[in-house]
Amino acid sequence: MTPEESRAFGARVAGLREDRGLTQKQLAAEIGRTASWLSQVERGIQPVNRMDVLRLLADGLGVSQQELRPDAPAEVDSSGSEAHLPNDLDHARLLISGHPVPEVVLSGTQASGPTNVEEIQASVDYVWELTHANRFTELSSTLGPLVPRIERAARTGPLADRPRLWALLSRTYQALASAFVRQNEADAAWVAADRAIRAAEESGSTLDVFASIFRLAHAFVRLKHLDQAEHAATTALNALKRHYDERPAEPEAMSVMGALHMVLALIHARAGDxxxxxxxxxNARRVATRMGGDRNDFNLEFGPTNVEIQAVSISVELSDAGEAIEVGTRLDTTSLSLERRARLHMDLGRAYAQRRQVGEALSSLLEAESLSPDLIHNHIQARDTIRDLLLVSGRAAPPELKKLADRADARP
Known part of the structure; x- marks a missing residue:
């Protein structure tokens, strides 16, 4: 946007906001931004160049993107680009609807026969492999029989096994919450995270409770309930800090604290702070330095490398494309999961797109696709970036970009 275009756009935002009878504070809260950010937009100081931010504003004002900005690309349908995302977790969504094992309520929870806990442990480990690889169709079909089995075993298995079974159930729901967030099923992620917290409490595994709260905070972020996300993460983090104030924190606890710092960074970035x-x-970097190396406690993958991957993502959220590229291009991610490695390349693609470097952006997105096709084909930000690149390129769009757009169903 030119300065004149920014001022005209800001005046249009202010007029539509006033027509709805909203204050700047109310609209900012609705779209997960700060009132000062919105004030700068309305005064033409803060340009809105990113399609995802334009979409947020349009949704908050109850208008189409074209009414807000006439040169915006046509929307796919009336509910925006998110509405037609493929969802491979429909069966899993049904799975968490209602009580997981209603027959146990009727029959009681007396101990039954032996339970193969090691086999269940292996199944839960496989669930996390699928989650990290973004293989959501397989994840959904795997969870279908597994979740009721663990729910039943945790209630009726031998008393000595129940704490471990409840812990395994918590970690299964944590995986499901993580997957739902990535598939933009934030309301389902909220339910899954809440069940993970409850199962963790039953298990007596204190840190699993806090790892589950981390998943809950991410669900709130995806729901754009940034105040709830901040409250969940901050209260959990403060409780951990008080607990470990006078005793050394084990690495597992530091993993959870570091992860909570990172989700708070995301919350503040989304709010424009x-x-x-x-x-x-x-704060997350300091925790990672104390740990000394990358770990995967509670499948958080927290450590120095993952902190820098998150730093890239935060820089992109704050439109600091140069900083994101500088940090991201020097990282060695070979020890991390395919999902984390693909996420880095996706964010680098977003950063290059912000700088209108189409070739570099395309290369990064294709690398991410080679590592995790589902991430690029299904992730809202990846699809938005592909659309933006097509719009920037116009008729000169590279053939590979057009093919990628077709694979991701991301044509403007």
């Missing part, structure tokens, strides 16, 4: 986002990333 650059200072607090950067502060939380520095």
């Amino acid at each position: 650059r200072r607090r986002a950067k502060e939380e990333m520095e």
Whole structure:
């Protein structure tokens, strides 16, 4: 946007907001931004160049993107680009609807025969493999028989096995919450995370409770309930800090604390609060430095490398494309999961797209696709980036970009 276009756009936003009878504070809260950010937009100081931010504003004002900005690309349908995302977790969504094992309520929870806990442990490990690989169709079909089995075993298995079974159930629901967030099924992620918290409490595994709260905070972020996300993460983090104030924190606890700092960085970045986002990333870095290496406690993959991957993502959220590229291109991610490695390349693609470097952006997105096709084909931000690249390129769009857009169903 030119300065004149930014001022005209800001005046249009202000007029539509006033027509709806909203204050700046109310609209900012509705779209997960700060009132000061919105004030700068309305005054033409803060340009809105990213399609995802334009979409947020349009949704908050109850208008189409074209009414807000006439040169915006046509929307796919009246509910926006998110509405037609493929969803491979429909069966899993049904799975968490209602009580998981209603017959147990009727028959009681007396101990039954022996339970093969090691076999269940292997199944839960496989669930996390599928989650990290973004293989959501397989994940959904695997969870169909597994979740009721663990739910039943945790209630009726031998008393000595029940704490471990409840812990395994918590970690299964944590995987499901993580998958739902990535598939933009945030309401289902909320339910799964809440069940993970409850199962963790039953198990007596304190840190699993806090790892589950981390999943809950991400569900709130995806729902754009940033105040709830911040409350969940902050209260959990403060409780952990008080608990470990006078005793050394084990690496597992540091993993959880570091992950909570990173989700707080994301929350503040989404709210447009650059200072607090950067502060939380520095807090996460300090925790990772104390740990000394990458770990995968509670499938959080927390450590120095993952902190820097998150730093890339936060820089992109804050439109600091140069910083994102500088950090991201020097990282060695070979020890991390395919999902984390693909996420880095996706965010690098977003950063290059912000700088309108089409070739570099396409190369990064194709690398991400080679590592995790589902991530690029299904992730909202990846699809938005592909659309933006097509719009920037126009008729000169590279053939590979057009093919990628077709594979991801991301044509403007």
